[in-house]
Structure formats: structure tokens, C-alpha cells
Amino acid sequence: MNTIDYDELDDNELVRLHLAKGIRPQRFSSRSPKKVAAPLREFINTQDDTRDTFKFTYKAARFEEGWLLDSLGEFYEHKWISDVLRRVKGGKEASVYLCRAGTEVNADLIAAKVYRPRSLRNLKNDHAYREGRGNLDSEGKTVLDGGMQHAMAKRTEYGKGLLHQSWIAYEFTSMQSLYAAGADVPQPYEMAGNAILMGYIGDIDSSAPTLSEISLEKDEAQGLFDRVLRNIDTLLAHECIHGDLSAYNILFWEGDITFIDFPQVISPKINRNAFNIFQRDITRVCEYFFKQGIKANARKIAIDLWTAHGYRANPEVDIRLLDADDPKDRALWQKQKSGH
Ligand SMILES: Nc1ncnc2c1ncn2[C@@H]1O[C@H](COP(=O)(O)OP(=O)(O)OP(=O)(O)O)[C@@H](O)[C@H]1O
Numbered sequence: 418m419n420t421i422d423y424d425e426l427d428d429n430e431l432v433r434l435h436l437a438k439g440i441r442p443q444r445f446s447s448r449s450p451k452k453v454a455a456p457l458r459e460f461i462n463t464q465d466d467t468r469d470t471f472k473f474t475y476k477a478a479r480f481e482e483g484w485l486l487d488s489l490g491e492f493y494e495h496k497w498i499s500d501v502l503r504r505v506k507g508g509k510e511a512s513v514y515l516c517r518a519g520t521e522v523n524a525d526l527i528a529a530k531v532y533r534p535r536s537l538r539n540l541k542n543d544h545a546y547r548e549g550r551g552n553l554d555s556e557g558k559t560v561l562d563g564g565m566q567h568a569m570a571k572r573t574e575y576g577k578g579l580l581h582q583s584w585i586a587y588e589f590t591s592m593q594s595l596y597a598a599g600a601d602v603p604q605p606y607e608m609a610g611n612a613i614l615m616g617y618i619g620d621i622d623s624s625a626p627t628l629s630e631i632s633l634e635k636d637e638a639q640g641l642f643d644r645v646l647r648n649i650d651t652l653l654a655h656e657c658i659h660g661d662l663s664a665y666n667i668l669f670w671e672g673d674i675t676f677i678d679f680p681q682v683i684s685p686k687i688n689r690n691a692f693n694i695f696q697r698d699i700t701r702v703c704e705y706f707f708k709q710g711i712k713a714n715a716r717k718i719a720i721d722l723w724t725a726h727g728y729r730a731n732p733e734v735d736i737r738l739l740d741a742d743d744p745k746d747r748a749l750w751q752k753q754k755s756g757h
């Protein structure tokens with residue numbers, strides 16, 4: 418079985434890898450990779466090596482296997498998963514795997530979202546989302562430590578690792594509060610390092626498609642559209658805007674929808690781009706449902722929801738919104754669509 422050879426990693430790589438796994442240098446006396454590497458190597462040697470015992474059904478490529486052993490080892494150790502069955506999808510930011518749940522989890526199947534190493538990450542305009550948003554540590558708590566904040570502000574290697582961790586923590590903690598609020602999101606189970614365990618939508622043979630992958634009957638479309646808007650409303654009621662909502666991040670299974678993919682959530686109270694991002698979410702949803710025969714005025718829906726929750730609508734909207742009732746907008750939308 419292919420595993421990472423820690424002795425071959427240089428000090429920087431070793432520390433970065435262990436940051437991604439949630440092993441933070443504060444447990445050691447310093448944050449400098451040079452000073453941390455030696456005690457970290459000692460620490461690794463004292464750990465039970467799950468990588469020798471964790472064998473899974475999924476036939477991963479060599480690099481992927483080492484990466485999975487490292488990313489999911491802790492879940493296996495705690496009996497949250499017992500096997501990795503297959504890769505559901507490899508996305509831009511992360512890959513999602515179907516796992517057999519372990520004895521500590523009350524489910525049969527479970528999904529593991531494993532984030533790519535941060536070097537491969539390409540989150541466009543991340544500053545628009547991070548605006549006003551504090552950073553979270555690997556336990557989902559706001560980072561208050563001055564040294565850590567400094568490292569993030571200065572974008573040191575250590576700081577970039579912390580920022581990456583913060584995205585993952587936002588995804589997990591948002592899912593926790595939204596699940597508790599009754600929104601249609603997968604049940605979040607655990608977060609460790611660069612991976613999140615959550616409820617799996619689908620069955621053993623096939624995973625739930627995204628709305629973008631299917632067409633709906635018009636009768637069904639109206640009900641689902643209402644359901645999507647109810648969820649957007651629930652999110653807003655809990656001071657949360659998805660930030661990347663579209664038919665690509667909504668799963669459909671047995672007549673129900675599930676919102677997924679939350680790392681870029683923003684707060685309507687804190688982020689100054691909130692209204693624009695909120696409108697864009699709604700516009701994308703309306704675009705999909707327009708194709709399914711549902712006419713809706715995205716701008717009106719956005720403003721109505723926004724003001725219903727007591728927020729002030731921003732009159733300087735700089736995002737071009739498409740109005741499904743406007744023939745010019747429909748023509749523009751067709752043009753944009755064929756341009757893809
Ligand atoms: N809980 C789940 N149950 C079943 N399938 C899931 C689940 N979560 C995610 N998936 C599948 O994995 C894909 C990628 O997940 P997600 O959108 O969260 O990650 P991503 O890396 O941001 O992907 P992308 O960049 O393509 O949007 C989804 O499109 C969906 O097909």
C-alpha cells in the first residue's frame with residue numbers, strides 16, 4: 418500500500434501536511450517549521466499508524482491513496498467510517514467519497530468530502546467572501562491568537578494553511594447550524610483536518626444527481642422551486658447566505674432537494690457584498706428553474722426576502738440580474754448560455 422514517506426518530506430512540507438490534518442504547531446513550542454519539524458517527527462513516530470491497518474475497497478490511484486489514508490485515517494481510527502467504497506465526484510475544490518459508516522455512526526453509508534491541498538485551490542475572488550468574516554481554526558473556533566492572525570495577514574506558508582483550514586471549518590460549522598435549523602442540508606458528522614464527514618445522499622449504486630444534471634416536469638418544478646426559496650429563507654433567518662448557490666450545488670434525490678457546498682458562506686450582517694452575492698444566488702436558481710418552465714423575477718424575490726428579514730436593500734446593484742419575465746433578458750440569457 419502506498420503511503421507518504423514522512424522522512425522524505427522537507428520541514429515545510431511536513432508541517433503543512435500536519436496543519437492540514439489539524440495537528441497544530443501550538444501543541445509544540447514554536448510555529449516555525451524549522452523548530453517544529455523535529456518534535457513533529459518524534460510525535461508522528463509515537464502515533465499508531467492507521468495507515469498500516471486501514472485498507473479500503475476503493476481502488477485509488479497511487480497518489481490519491483496516500484492522500485486518502487492521511488485525510489480519512491482519523492475517521493477510520495474513531496470508527497466513524499469502516500471503508501471507502503468509491504469516489505462520488507472529483508470537484509474543483511474537493512473530492513467526495515462514498516464510505517461505509519463505522520460503528521460509531523448511526524448510518525449505513527456516509528459521504529466524506531476531502532479538500533484538495535491548498536496549492537490546487539482556485540477560489541475566485543475569495544476576498545469578496547472573506548470580507549468581514551473572522552477566521553476559524555481546525556476546531557471551528559474563531560482564531561484569536563495574535564501570532565496566527567499575523568501569519569494569515571502576512572500570507573506566510575503557515576498563514577495560508579490556516580486560511581485554508583478556515584474555509585473547511587466554515588463549511589462544517591455552517592452545516593451544523595443549518596442542519597439544526599431544519600434546512601435541507603446533509604447531516605454533518607465530523608470534521609478532521611482537510612475532510613468533512615456528512616450524510617450521504619443517494620444509494621449504494623448511484624449518488625444523487627445535482628439539479629443541473631436533470632430536467633424536471635413542470636408540476637414538480639414549481640414545488641421544488643418553492644422548497645429552494647424556503648431554504649434560502651431559512652438560511653437568511655440564520656444569518657447565512659450560501660454564496661455559491663446554483664443548480665450545481667443542489668442535489669435531487671427521491672423528490673427532495675439538498676443544498677451542498679458551503680465553504681464560502683457569508684453573513685448578511687457583516688459582509689458588505691452580501692446583498693449582491695445573495696441576489697446572484699437567487700438569480701442562478703431562477704435561471705435553472707426558468708429552463709424548467711418556472712417564471713420568476715429574481716430581483717424581486719431577492720429584495721422581498723432581504724427586506725422581510727429586516728435588511729436594507731442596496732440600491733447600487735452592480736451585478737447584472739436577469740429577469741425571466743423580460744424578453745430582452747431572456748435573449749441575453751440564451752446568448753450567455755450558448756457562449757458556454
Ligand atoms: N452529501 C453528499 N451526498 C452525495 N453526493 C455528494 C454529497 N456532497 C457532495 N456530493 C457530490 O460531490 C460533488 C462535489 O461536492 P461539492 O460541490 O461540495 O464540492 P466542490 O469541490 O465544491 O465541487 P465543485 O467545485 O464541483 O462545486 C457534488 O457535485 C455532488 O455530486
Ligand SMILES: [Mg+2]
Nearest residue numbers: 508665666678
Ligand atoms: Mg460544488
